[in-house]
Amino acid sequence: MLVLGALAEAEEAPADAWTLRKCALYAQATDDALAALGVxxxxxxxxxxxxTFIRSGCVAPAGICAQTAQDYALADLLTMMTMNEGMASTFVPFGCEN
Incomplete structure (x- = not known):
């Protein structure tokens, strides 16, 4: 029970400054990437x-699966852009189950 309580408290804790900064950078990168690629x-x-991932503060579990060539192009560009800002490649919400 103690572990479950700790997990619940951790989920309710406010995001730290780096998490907030990463999300702001990711949101800006998304805008910039869409401006470059188009929709x-x-x-x-x-x-x-x-x-939805951005609105969550970039903390919601995500497994956004690219389906089209342009989905992949956007995912690749966002991954590179976020890595250039010092984020790990695991930050981006992309992934497929299969």
Whole structure:
């Protein structure tokens, strides 16, 4: 029970400054990447799930799966952009179950 209580408290704890900064950088990178690539060919679901991740403060569990060539292009660009800002490649919310 003690472990469950600690987990619940951790989930309710406010995000630290680096987490907030990473999310702000990710949101800006998303805007910049979409401006560069455009939205043509990017699936609406991919865009919406990415926005949902951002609205969560970039802490919601995510497994946003690219389906189209443009989805992959956006995911690749965002991964490179976030790594250039000092984030680990594991920060981005992309991944597929299969």
């Amino acid at each position: 043509e060919g990017i699936s609406p679901r991919f865009l919406e799930e990415n926005q």
